[in-house]
Amino acid sequence: MTRIILLTLVIGIIIYFSPQIGLFQYIHPQKWIILSFFFAIAYFNHILMQFGFAKNRENFVQFYLGSIVSRLVLSLVFIGTFAYLGTPDINLFIINFFVLYLCYTGFEIFGLYRNLRHFS
Secondary structure (H helix, E strand, O other): OHHHHHHHHHHHHHHHOHHHHOOHHHOOOOHHHHHHHHHHHHHHHHHHHHHHHHHOHHHHHHHHHHHHHHHHHHHHHHHHHHHHOOOOOHHHHHHHHHHHHHHHHHHHHHHHHHHHHHHO
């Protein structure tokens, strides 16, 4: 969990200093809502995986696939909600959303790969 918090802090610092770096035009005004959503999803996945490990380690694949499907469905609902509400500059919103989606997914896969390397 500390790695997820660290990742969120690093991304938050980059977003916070984006006007000084010159990236301000590439970041949507609702950036903090998107980052909060991804932190909540990462926390939910972490809790789900702990629950899966506590019950039975043989069901790891089912819990992991369940967490991936739940993240995908919740992401689609999140984007759909903001599109329905008429968020300005929706294209930039979706691009920012998927960049963070790839960051968090890649970070999770990297952590999973690192943890599973011990078992092979």
